[in-house]
Amino acid sequence: MPLHCAKGFQSVSEKSQVCGRQTCKRKNRGKSLSMGEIKPFLRQVAEICKDRILDRNSRVCLVFPSRRSTVFFRQYLSEIMDKPFFSPELITINELFGKISDLRVADRITLLQRLYACYSEIVPEPESLDSFVFWGDMLVSDFNDVDKYMVDARSLFMNVSDLNALKDDFSYLTEKQREAIKGFWGHYFGNGVSVSDGVRKNFSSNWRILFPLYERFRALLGKEGIAYDGMLYRQVAEKLRAGSLEPLEGYGTVVFIGLNALNECEKVLLKHFMDEGRADFYWDFCGSMLRDEKNAASLFMKENIKDFPSRYVLDDSDVTAPCIQAVSVPSAVGEAKYAGEILSSLGDGIGRETAVVLPDSSLLAPLLSAIPQNVSSINVTMGCPMGGSALYSFMRSLKELHLHSRRLPSGKMKFYHRNVIDLLHHRYLCSQPGVQDTIKTIFSCNMVYVEPELPGTSPLLKTVFRVVIDDFESTENTGQLADYCKDVLWELGVSAPSIDREFIKKYLSAVVKIADMRLPVRPATWFRLTDTLVAGATVPFKGEPLSGIQIMGPLETRALDFKNVIITSMNEGLFPSNKNDSSFIPFVLRKGFGLPTYEYEDAIWAYYFYRLISRAEKVFLISDTRVEGLKGGGESRYVKQIEYLYSDKAVFSRKNVSFFSGPGMAPQSGQVVKTPEISSLMEKIFFEDRTPFSYSSLNDYVTCPLKFYYAHVAREIPEEELVDDVDYSSFGRWYHLAMQTLYGPWVGREMTRQCIEKMISDRDALSAVVDESFSKITQNTEIRGANLINREIILRLVEKTLEADAGFAPLKIAGLERWLTAPFSLDDGRHVMLGGFIDRLDICDGRLRIIDYKTGAVDLKYKDVSEVFDKGRQKRPGIILQLFIYRYLLEHAGQSMAMGYPMAGVIYSLKEIFRSSPQEFCFTDGDYSSMRKGTASLIEEILDPAVPFTEGPSAKCEYCDFASICKKTEV
Numbered sequence: 001m002p003l004h005c006a007k008g009f010q011s012v013s014e015k016s017q018v019c020g021r022q023t024c025k026r027k028n029r030g031k032s033l034s035m036g037e038i039k040p041f042l043r044q045v046a047e048i049c050k051d052r053i054l055d056r057n058s059r060v061c062l063v064f065p066s067r068r069s070t071v072f073f074r075q076y077l078s079e080i081m082d083k084p085f086f087s088p089e090l091i092t093i094n095e096l097f098g099k100i101s102d103l104r105v106a107d108r109i110t111l112l113q114r115l116y117a118c119y120s121e122i123v124p125e126p127e128s129l130d131s132f133v134f135w136g137d138m139l140v141s142d143f144n145d146v147d148k149y150m151v152d153a154r155s156l157f158m159n160v161s162d163l164n165a166l167k168d169d170f171s172y173l174t175e176k177q178r179e180a181i182k183g184f185w186g187h188y189f190g191n192g193v194s195v196s197d198g199v200r201k202n203f204s205s206n207w208r209i210l211f212p213l214y215e216r217f218r219a220l221l222g223k224e225g226i227a228y229d230g231m232l233y234r235q236v237a238e239k240l241r242a243g244s245l246e247p248l249e250g251y252g253t254v255v256f257i258g259l260n261a262l263n264e265c266e267k268v269l270l271k272h273f274m275d276e277g278r279a280d281f282y283w284d285f286c287g288s289m290l291r292d293e294k295n296a297a298s299l300f301m302k303e304n305i306k307d308f309p310s311r312y313v314l315d316d317s318d319v320t321a322p323c324i325q326a327v328s329v330p331s332a333v334g335e336a337k338y339a340g341e342i343l344s345s346l347g348d349g350i351g352r353e354t355a356v357v358l359p360d361s362s363l364l365a366p367l368l369s370a371i372p373q374n375v376s377s378i379n380v381t382m383g384c385p386m387g388g389s390a391l392y393s394f395m396r397s398l399k400e401l402h403l404h405s406r407r408l409p410s411g412k413m414k415f416y417h418r419n420v421i422d423l424l425h426h427r428y429l430c431s432q433p434g435v436q437d438t439i440k441t442i443f444s445c446n447m448v449y450v451e452p453e454l455p456g457t458s459p460l461l462k463t464v465f466r467v468v469i470d471d472f473e474s475t476e477n478t479g480q481l482a483d484y485c486k487d488v489l490w491e492l493g494v495s496a497p498s499i500d501r502e503f504i505k506k507y508l509s510a511v512v513k514i515a516d517m518r519l520p521v522r523p524a525t526w527f528r529l530t531d532t533l534v535a536g537a538t539v540p541f542k543g544e545p546l547s548g549i550q551i552m553g554p555l556e557t558r559a560l561d562f563k564n565v566i567i568t569s570m571n572e573g574l575f576p577s578n579k580n581d582s583s584f585i586p587f588v589l590r591k592g593f594g595l596p597t598y599e600y601e602d603a604i605w606a607y608y609f610y611r612l613i614s615r616a617e618k619v620f621l622i623s624d625t626r627v628e629g630l631k632g633g634g635e636s637r638y639v640k641q642i643e644y645l646y647s648d649k650a651v652f653s654r655k656n657v658s659f660f661s662g663p664g665m666a667p668q669s670g671q672v673v674k675t676p677e678i679s680s681l682m683e684k685i686f687f688e689d690r691t692p693f694s695y696s697s698l699n700d701y702v703t704c705p706l707k708f709y710y711a712h713v714a715r716e717i718p719e720e721e722l723v724d725d726v727d728y729s730s731f732g733r734w735y736h737l738a739m740q741t742l743y744g745p746w747v748g749r750e751m752t753r754q755c756i757e758k759m760i761s762d763r764d765a766l767s768a769v770v771d772e773s774f775s776k777i778t779q780n781t782e783i784r785g786a787n788l789i790n791r792e793i794i795l796r797l798v799e800k801t802l803e804a805d806a807g808f809a810p811l812k813i814a815g816l817e818r819w820l821t822a823p824f825s826l827d828d829g830r831h832v833m834l835g836g837f838i839d840r841l842d843i844c845d846g847r848l849r850i851i852d853y854k855t856g857a858v859d860l861k862y863k864d865v866s867e868v869f870d871k872g873r874q875k876r877p878g879i880i881l882q883l884f885i886y887r888y889l890l891e892h893a894g895q896s897m898a899m900g901y902p903m904a905g906v907i908y909s910l911k912e913i914f915r916s917s918p919q920e921f922c923f924t925d926g927d928y929s930s931m932r933k934g935t936a937s938l939i940e941e942i943l944d945p946a947v948p949f950t951e952g953p954s955a956k957c958e959y960c961d962f963a964s965i966c967k968k969t970e971v
Contacts, residue, residue, distance in 0.1 A: 040561035040615060041284045042069060044314045045257050046076040049088070052312055053253055053280070060088035061251045063096055065258050068381055068552070069559040071545050073257070089251070093259060093266065094229075100236050100247040106226040109529055112136050113517060114224075118216040122209050130475075130525040137532075138582050140228055143214055145585075147230030150237060150264040151593045156585070157211035210584065233265035240272045247272075255280045256308070258559030260611075261300050261604050264594075270308050281308040284559060286316040287614035289646050290607070297610040299603035316615075323651040324619040326570070326639045330658060333366045335568045335622045338657050340370030342566055342620050343549065348374045353563040355550040357612070359575040361385040363568055367551065377548030381556050383538030384499065390427060391492070391503040392534070397422045398488065399527040402469050406449065409782060413467045414449035417442055423464065424455060428492060432458050446778045460491045475520040481527075482515035502539040510534045554608050561615040570623040572633035576605035609638050625656075672709050672949040679945045682713055686943065692821050692835025693939055695882040701942055702871055702878070704952030708942070710962040713949075726790045730777055732855045734790070735910065736817070736839065737773040738798050739853070742766075743840070746813045753809035760802050763795075770795050800913045801853075807917070814841040814848065814899075822892035826936050836885050848901035849920075850886045851908060854879075858909045860921045865930040869938055872953045879907065883921060884931040 053060060064070050070090040077087075091099070098105070106114075115136050120126040146153050221227050227235070239245035247269075248254055254273045260283075262270070273279035285291055285301045292298060329335050339356055346354065358364060361382065371378060386392050401419040408414055421442060424435050434456045442450060455465045468484040469477055486508065493504045510533040519526065550562070554575060569575055583590070590597050613619045623635045643652055672678070685691045691712075701708035710716045726734060742759065759766070770791060775781050783791050805811065821835040840851035862868065862877040870876060883905040890903060905921040912919075923931070941947055951957075 040072075040076070041258065041282075041286065041314070042073045042559055042561070043076045043080075044316075045255075045282050046073060047080055048282075048312050048314075049077065049255070050080055053255065054085065054088065059251045061096075061248055061254045062088050062090050063254065063256045063259075064090065064092055065260070065558040066556060067092055068545075068556045069258060072560055075546050093256075096247075097233055097236050097265075097269070100245065101227075101232045103222075103225060103227040103232045103235060105229055105232060106221070107513075108137070108140070108532055109514060109517065110226070111140050111221075111228055112529075113519065114220055115140060115213070115217050118213055118220055119209075122212055122216065128475075129520060130522045133521070133525055133529065135584070138584055139210075139213070141582075142584050143217065144228050144230035145583075145590075145595050146214070147228075147234035148263040148265055149593075149595055150234060150268070151595060153214050154211055156589065156593055157207065157214065206584075230265075233263070237265040237268040240268055251278070253278050253280060255282070257282045258284050260284075260304070260558075260607050261600070262304065267307070274308060279308075280311050282310050282314065283308075284611055286314075286319060287610070288649050289642075290610045290614050292646075295606065295610065295641075296599075296603040297606035299600075300607070319615055321650050322613050322616045322619050324613070324621065324642055324653070326635075326643070326652070326654045327620060327622045328625045328635075328654070328656045329622060330625045332360070332363060332569070332624050334657070335624060336363045336366035337370045338622060339367055339566050339568055339620075340372055343375055344372035346374075346564055346618075350375060350564070351377070351548055352379070352546055352550055355552060355557065355560070355562040355565050357552060357554055357557060357565065357567045358382065358569065359554055359567070359577070360569040361553065362388045364388060364551070367568075375549055377544070379545055379548050379550050380541045381545070381550055381552040383540045386503060386506065386534050386537040386539070389500070389503045389539075391496075391500055391507060394423070394426050394428050394492075395485075395507065396531075397426060398464065398485075399531075401465075403472070403524055403527070405467065405469065407470070408449060412451075413470060414451060415465065417447055417450055420450045420455065420465070428496075429461065429464070432456055432461050434458075435461075446780065448778065448780050460494075463487050463491045469523050472524070473522060475522055477523055478519060478521060478526045479515065481523060482511055485511045485530075499539060503537075506537045506539070507534050510537075554605075554612075557608065557612050560612075562612075563616060564618045564620075565613060565616045566620045566622070567609075567612075568622045570621045570636040570639055572636055575609065575636055575638070576602060578633075606638070671951070672706065674945045674948060678713065682943060685713065686832055687830070690833050692833035693824075693942075694835050695878075695885050698881060698885075698935070698938060699878050701938065702869060702876065702881075702952075704957075704960070705871075705942075705949040706951050707960055707962060709949035716962060726774075726778070726787055731790060731794075732853070734770075734773055734777050735794055735797055735855070736853060737776060738770050738794060739801060739840070740816050741769050741773060742798070742802075743813050743816055747816060748813065750810050750812045751805075753806050756802050756806040756809055760799055760806070763799075766798055767795060770798065797910050797913065801908060804908070804913065804918055808844050811842045811844040811849075814843055816840055820889040820893040822889050824888070824892075824936070824939075826940055828940065832939055834885055834889060836882070836889055838886055838889075841890075843901060846901065848890070848899065848903045850883065850890070850903060850905045851918075852879075852882065852886070852905070853908045853910065855910050857911045858907045858919065860907065860919055865927055865934055868931070869934050880921075880931070881935070884923070884928065884935065887923065887928070888932070 049060070049062070062070075062073065064073065070092070074087065074090060112133060116126075116129055116132050119132060119136070126132070145151075146156065218231055221231060236245065236247075240247075256270060256279065259266070259281075270279065270281070274281075281304075283301070283304050285298070285305075289295060290297050291301070293302075327338060329338050343350065343354070343356070356367065358367065362385075364380070364382070364384065365388065368378075368380075397419065401415055401423060404416040404419050405413055406416070421439060423429055424439055429435055438455050441447070441454070447454075452465045452467050455461050466484065466487075468480050471477065489504050489508045489511070493501055496504060510530055514526070514530055514533060519529070521529070550560075567575065572578065585595065587597060589595075621636070621639050623639065625635075642650055643654075674682075686693070697708065697712050700711055746755075771783065773794075774783055774787070774791065815838065818838045818841065819835065820838065821833050823831045824834045825831055838850060839853050842849050842851065858879055859875070859877060860879060862880060865880070867873060868877055868880050886905065887903055903922075906918050907921070908918045
């Protein structure tokens with residue numbers, strides 16, 4: 001046994017710590033205390049062991065809820081010993097059961113494999129392993145509960161078709177159990193209950209096999225010397241009851257420290273040692289909040305203290321009210337950042353008396369980057385979780401790449417573009433040669449499905465984008481999948497950082513393990529089982545476990561106390577966790593047979609929380625206030641309970657924190673001031689480079705000046721997005737291109753009514769034009785899914801447009817998709833350029849018609865021209881500005897395009913074309929003059945250095961490409 005030497009003594013002066021409105025005082029403890037002035041629970045137990053137990057017993061075994069608590073206890077014990085001593089054995093409750101039993105716990109996949117073998121022997125026509133995996137996992141969990149709580153499995157899983165049988169055959173059941181069975185099965189067999197015969201039969205047949213499956217499964221595992229946790233626990237408990245087992249015979253005293261929710265097997269073990277007179281128990285129920293009988297945290301307290309009393313009483317009379325601050329932050333990463341600020345505010349020299357608790361392990365990385373300079377050392381007790389690693393995200397993306405690949409009509413397998421782009425953006429691949437060019441190609445060519453050869457030629461890219469699945473239903477591909485994953489992991493390991501290589505080793509071992517099992521499953525199931533093996537893995541951090549602030553998960557805080565406690569993710573679903581495992585056993589039967597329910601889980605989480613804060617001086621509870629993007633729900637119930645139920649037992653306060661960012665603007669002002677740099681940039685764009693003002697740019701300004709700034713001055717590029725189905729803008733381009741293709745051969749020629757009607761009658765030719773246009777727009781020749789519906793809509797719109805034009809025939813096509821520019825004079829004497837695309841020009845009835853296709857509804861009515869430039873107007877007739885610009889361009893673009901004809905604007909509204917004819921509009925001379933003046937004034941305002949770019953009062957920000965950068969962005 002290791003030999004420990006006593007530490008030196010250090011006096012601790014009485015201090016008072018101010019927090020909020022109250023001064024919290026702690027008494028002088030005398031000797032050195034590792035967490036300032038607080039005497040932790042484990043320290044008190046250590047003192048009892050030193051004075052009352054260790055000197056009187058030759059060998060002592062101390063049992064704890066976790067390994068972390070044994071480390072802290074050993075330190076406390078070494079600090080108070082004044083002479084060399086042999087350390088007692090320190091062990092966790094799980095390790096104690098494992099030490100006593102001759103079984104070993106198997107991994108989840110091995111258990112599922114053995115369970116399926118038993119299931120296949122019982123059921124004449126068993127489901128495939130793929131189908132069995134989900135509910136097989138549930139069964140293992142249920143069997144685990146049944147054994148840990150020592151439930152009579154035969155009684156629980158019996159198939160009661162006649163409830164009267166309970167009176168005769170099951171008289172040995174308790175009244176509570178009989179009522180539970182009646183309540184549940186009465187739903188299926190009672191009178192007046194609407195349950196279909198099919199449901200009854202299906203449930204009953206499944207339920208009927210559970211007990212035979214349970215017995216056969218346990219027998220098979222026992223033969224192999226393996227078990228699940230509950231089976232191992234039950235074996236120990238039953239042997240203890242039978243008197244065939246004498247655990248820890250060499251130990252005079254076994255002390256159980258800091259346990260809480262005991263299952264029946266643990267109670268049997270504790271009672272065995274107590275009956276032998278060599279057990280002692282110490283329960284941590286410190287503080288009035290934890291002792292409140294109405295608090296779920298106290299659910300197990302009375303029973304534990306009554307059944308397993310302590311020999312010596314712990315003194316916590318001097319523990320005072322903690323100072324608790326609830327902090328609201330509108331971001332998960334912001335929570336980690338603010339935790340760093342709290343650590344900074346605690347001053348220099350903070351160490352293991354401070355804990356940061358992370359219910360959401362994904363916040364570990366942002367927290368580590370937010371650690372302030374005053375923190376000299378940290379200890380991450382939770383390890384780095386595989387689930388939050390770059391490797392895990394990469395392998396999940398790899399899984400999606402293959403499961404969403406598909407065979408095209410050409411017979412070739414291709415990858416879905418989103419999965420390809422996700423992988424190429426990943427930090428493992430983004431710096432590979434040619435990756436950025438590949439991403440640009442995918443977007444520019446609108447590739448919905450990507451050739452495996454496209455991403456690149458480097459060894460890593462060639463390995464990653466290798467087709468390995470050609471049949472998603474086949475169970476013969478698992479060997480290829482395993483070899484593929486090994487190859488990818490090997491290539492990643494060549495250049496990966498050291499911590500990533502540790503994750504790669506763990507992932508590789510899981511792949512090898514599942515490959516060795518040779519499971520006959522489909523690819524989707526194979527990936528899922530691999531995820532099951534690796535999801536809970538962690539890479540431990542090396543360092544001194546008792547040095548520096550402690551970063552840990554909630555489960556690791558058991559039996560530990562800290563002076564300063566910072567808990568992030570104080571949201572429902574995270575703390576407390578809402579992880580309710582699926583179960584075959586209905587709630588009423590679980591409750592009747594004493595199996596754990598959600599109420600049980602609630603009590604455990606409440607105990608974790610209230611015990612942790614009971615001896616703390618300062619507690620910071622940080623929650624995420626966002627409405628969207630939350631992993632959990634609203635603010636945790638524990639914060640509300642402290643605020644409203646325990647306001648007299650804690651000093652409670654609240655704080656709201658926000659983190660803002662916004663390039664080029666002061667976030668609070670919602671505007672961009674035209675600095676000399678911005679004015680100079682605008683001078684270059686609109687005067688030196690002669691960039692035209694178009695209808696769309698001027699309309700952007702009237703709608704929202706900030707949008708104009710980001711789009712046309714700062715020239716921010718919206719994030720590219722490639723959509724599978726044709727979106728709103730692509731739908732319009734599809735229609736425009738189809739009409740351009742149809743009328744292209746007729747430019748400069750007259751079209752008669754007979755010509756147009758002939759085009760309408762040849763639907764196959766129209767369909768070919770529509771399909772060709774789709775191919776050009778999307779770079780994809782296959783029309784499928786929602787695009788089949790869009791295709792039919794486009795075809796009908798083309799037909800209706802031709803029908804409308806037939807009514808105007810004869811007409812002469814003068815131009816299609818024409819880009820025109822012309823100089824425009826401002827009132828101050830300067831000249832700018834106007835520009836615009838005109839969809840179509842034709843000559844009809846002696847007039848030049850300016851045709852514009854609109855996918856939405858159009859209203860050409862207005863009372864006054866000023867309405868066109870009114871920024872606050874919700875329904876602004878912006879189309880009038882567009883028609884003015886088109887007429888102006890035709891009149892002033894080089895040689896007049898008007899060709900001496902009177903002009904009329906004609907709007908083909910695709911939304912109205914099935915109900916009404918295209919709308920025609922002509923300016924009066926007065927309105928045309930007013931539009932010219934209004935346009936000049938608008939452009940002068942844009943160029944005026946004194947007028948800032950502001951948020952538009954009528955702007956619909958949720959649809960804006962720049963919403964994420966111009967608004968008060970929360971990080």
